[in-house]
Amino acid sequence: xxxxxxxxxxxxxxxxxxxxxxxxxxxxxxxxxxxxxxxxxxxxxxxxxxxxxxxxxxxxxxxxxxxxx
Numbered sequence: 001x002x003x004x005x006x007x008x009x010x011x012x013x014x015x016x017x018x019x020x021x022x023x024x025x026x027x028x029x030x031x032x033x034x035x036x037x038x039x040x041x042x043x044x045x046x047x048x049x050x051x052x053x054x055x056x057x058x059x060x061x062x063x064x065x066x067x068x069x
Contacts, residue, residue, distance in 0.1 A: 016058045
């Protein structure tokens with residue numbers, strides 16, 4: 001397995017991955033509902049944007065990491 005050399009970036013990536021999972025879990029809860037209130041619909045849109053932003057940040061940080069094989 002590749003080893004990440006920068007512990008600060010690694011910790012930030014792990015934090016973002018946890019955040020991304022939380023967003024995905026809440027979105028799954030909303031998808032299971034037969035009907036969403038107006039507030040829930042807004043939450044769904046916001047969560048989708050936050051989830052995508054977290055994923056973009058993860059990829060950007062991963063590209064900055066030196067990876068040792």
